Amino acid sequence: MEDTVQLATVDYLILGLYFVFVLGIGWWLKRYMKTSTDFFLSGRSIPAWIAGLAFLSANLGAQEVIGMAASGAKYGIMTSHFYWIGAIPAMVFVGIFMMPFYYGSKVRSVPEFLKFRFDEKTRGFNAFTFAAMTILSSGISMYALAILFEVMLGWNFSFSIWISAIIVLAYIFLGGLTSAIYNEVLQFFLIVLGFLPLVILGLADMGGWEGLTTKLSEMATDKGYAAGAWTNSWQHTGDAAHNPMGVEWFGIAMGLGFVLSFAYWCTDFLVIQRAMAADSMLSSRRTPLIAAVPKMIFPLLVIVPGMIAIALQHSTGFELPLNEEGQTNYNMAIPMLLVHYFPHGLLGLGITALMASFMSGMAGNITAFNTVWTYDIYQSYVKPGKSDEHYLWMGRFATVFGVVLSVLAAYLTTKFDNIMDMLQLIFAFVNAPLFATFLLGMFWKRATGHGAFIGLITGTLSAALHHGLTQPIGSTTLYKGGWLGTVLHEYPSEMAQNFWTAIVAWTVCFVVTIIVSFITRQLKSDEELKGLVYSLTPKIKEEGVAWYQRPGLFGIIVLLAALILNIIFF
Amino acid sequence: MNVDIRFPMGLMFSITGLILVVYSFLTPQEIYRQSLGLNINLWWGLAILAFGGVMLYLALRTMLARKADTRDSAE
Numbered sequence: 001m002e003d004t005v006q007l008a009t010v011d012y013l014i015l016g017l018y019f020v021f022v023l024g025i026g027w028w029l030k031r032y033m034k035t036s037t038d039f040f041l042s043g044r045s046i047p048a049w050i051a052g053l054a055f056l057s058a059n060l061g062a063q064e065v066i067g068m069a070a071s072g073a074k075y076g077i078m079t080s081h082f083y084w085i086g087a088i089p090a091m092v093f094v095g096i097f098m099m100p101f102y103y104g105s106k107v108r109s110v111p112e113f114l115k116f117r118f119d120e121k122t123r124g125f126n127a128f129t130f131a132a133m134t135i136l137s138s139g140i141s142m143y144a145l146a147i148l149f150e151v152m153l154g155w156n157f158s159f160s161i162w163i164s165a166i167i168v169l170a171y172i173f174l175g176g177l178t179s180a181i182y183n184e185v186l187q188f189f190l191i192v193l194g195f196l197p198l199v200i201l202g203l204a205d206m207g208g209w210e211g212l213t214t215k216l217s218e219m220a221t222d223k224g225y226a227a228g229a230w231t232n233s234w235q236h237t238g239d240a241a242h243n244p245m246g247v248e249w250f251g252i253a254m255g256l257g258f259v260l261s262f263a264y265w266c267t268d269f270l271v272i273q274r275a276m277a278a279d280s281m282l283s284s285r286r287t288p289l290i291a292a293v294p295k296m297i298f299p300l301l302v303i304v305p306g307m308i309a310i311a312l313q314h315s316t317g318f319e320l321p322l323n324e325e326g327q328t329n330y331n332m333a334i335p336m337l338l339v340h341y342f343p344h345g346l347l348g349l350g351i352t353a354l355m356a357s358f359m360s361g362m363a364g365n366i367t368a369f370n371t372v373w374t375y376d377i378y379q380s381y382v383k384p385g386k387s388d389e390h391y392l393w394m395g396r397f398a399t400v401f402g403v404v405l406s407v408l409a410a411y412l413t414t415k416f417d418n419i420m421d422m423l424q425l426i427f428a429f430v431n432a433p434l435f436a437t438f439l440l441g442m443f444w445k446r447a448t449g450h451g452a453f454i455g456l457i458t459g460t461l462s463a464a465l466h467h468g469l470t471q472p473i474g475s476t477t478l479y480k481g482g483w484l485g486t487v488l489h490e491y492p493s494e495m496a497q498n499f500w501t502a503i504v505a506w507t508v509c510f511v512v513t514i515i516v517s518f519i520t521r522q523l524k525s526d527e528e529l530k531g532l533v534y535s536l537t538p539k540i541k542e543e544g545v546a547w548y549q550r551p552g553l554f555g556i557i558v559l560l561a562a563l564i565l566n567i568i569f570f
Numbered sequence: 571m572n573v574d575i576r577f578p579m580g581l582m583f584s585i586t587g588l589i590l591v592v593y594s595f596l597t598p599q600e601i602y603r604q605s606l607g608l609n610i611n612l613w614w615g616l617a618i619l620a621f622g623g624v625m626l627y628l629a630l631r632t633m634l635a636r637k638a639d640t641r642d643s644a645e
Contacts, residue, residue, distance in 0.1 A: 021582045343601040345611040
């Protein structure tokens with residue numbers, strides 16, 4: 001058990017300053033929270049650049065910062081697939097093609113879109129599963145924060161949980177979504193300013209990108225891979241055995257690039273909510289596109305440190321700690337690197353950046369939860385027809401019990417630490433088919449409510465079936481699959497299995513929805529579907545918009561940039 | 571909403587930058603061995619201070635312009 005780091009007063013000063021500002025912003029915004037739309041959707045008044053940065057930051061929980069660095073250490077630059085193919089195309093798609101329906105229909109949440117497009121039962125399925133997932137996600141964020149600060153700084157586990165819970169609760173209770181959004185923008189800049197020096201120092205120490213590549217080649221060949229396995233993103237994906245991630249290019253492109261990534265960026269209310277809060281249709285379409293630009297650059301900030309950490313381990317006495325099973329704890333890559341390079345002062349900033357990303361992961365989930373609870377569950381099934389003040393009150397109340405439930409989920413995770421793996425699974429089971437539902441719903445007017453509902457259920461079940469009948473090589477627990485007795489197929493890695501589960505789930509939902517839609521009646525008239533389906537919505541006329549502001553052109557430029565990055569690091 | 575996020579952000583980063591810069595003068599040089607010999611607190615502190623300053627400037631400029639607008643329309 002390695003020594004914990006003692007923070008100096010200056011470090012606590014910087015952290016404390018951040019807490020004061022976070023709470024202060026919430027307090028300042030309280031007077032503007034007059035209606036439920038103010039509280040849940042920021043009154044639809046957020047400028048595009050703020051909504052864009054919040055869109056990105058809401059996604060950027062610490063699991064991503066810590067997790068991507070861990071993946072960078074474990075798999076090298078292939079981790080960039082989660083960004084350049086696993087996010088950018090989907091972000092461009094949702095901005096250009098789906099925001100017109102989300103924003104134009106004036107729905108207040110993603111489940112509410114399903115109600116208007118399909119029917120109540122489809123909305124219900126999405127609302128309940130989503131609400132449960134946000135609470136779990138938030139709890140897991142809290143758990144991860146507490147564990148990290150316990151290991152790294154020796155902080156008491158419960159203390160970390162309660163302090164983060166109380167601060168997040170306070171600023172959302174006071175300022176609603178706007179408070180969450182403003183703090184997400186703060187968090188974005190904190191992460192950039194906190195981690196950029198780490199990359200600069202680390203690369204300088206390694207001898208630049210060339211020096212890093214050399215060290216990683218030595219390590220790769222030592223481990224039995226081709227020299228470029230840690231620094232080439234596509235070259236070694238012809239065969240899953242040739243790269244440390246254990247996937248081949250088709251699984252990456254279809255499973256990650258298409259299904260999983262589109263499922264998340266196009267249907268997850270956590271991010272869509274920020275685009276819905278934008279101040280105009282044009283702003284809402286530009287929001288995901290604006291977010292895509294820093295998203296492309298983030299591999300530099302989070303993946304490269306992971307690569308530096310593993311290169312450092314390979315070439316010097318620096319060592320990543322081992323976990324209880326004696327395996328390398330890759331999650332400690334960024335924390336260990338921070339302590340390695342940052343003196344007190346800057347270390348305080350680095351810790352604050354970590355804290356900020358954990359807290360915004362929690363806050364994003366809580367704001368999504370309180371909105372879906374109030375509008376899609378409470379207002380729909382428990383107490384419809386009440387005044388707006390009543391729902392505003394309920395939103396605040398839901399914030400409180402949402403946080404309390406998250407704390408419970410965090411403690412539950414200490415008992416069953418496989419909850420994190422389970423949540424990943426559930427995401428794939430539920431989100432992958434959901435994307436098929438949205439795709440058909442938005443672009444095919446013949447898709448019916450029965451089709452959507454049955455498609456969702458069968459898609460989710462097929463994902464479970466696929467997971468139960470397959471296993472990654474060398475798995476030892478039933479959480480990794482094969483729990484239905486027979487194993488029909490063995491995958492080269494857990495990630496490959498994940499990608500294919502998503503592909504199966506999406507395909508089944510897609511096909512079943514089409515079939516069932518054909519054999520059931522369309523219960524919605526064309527008039528009811530106006531603004532919800534592509535063929536029944538008037539095309540957006542972009543008058544008076546400068547050419548460089550048009551979403552279409554912006555999207556093409558973003559895609560080209562992502563393509564170039566893929567080529568550079570091929 | 572009449573709240574400009576750049577103002578509290580600029581303020582927070584300016585103060586943080588200031589803290590780092592001041593601290594960099596109060597510390598012995600040995601602690602910078604781990605940051606490759608660079609007094610990273612000073613340099614990065616200045617960078618953050620500059621960033622905070624730019625945010626504050628943009629925010630104040632917009633806020634003053636808005637005040638001038640409302641004064642003009644009131645006349």
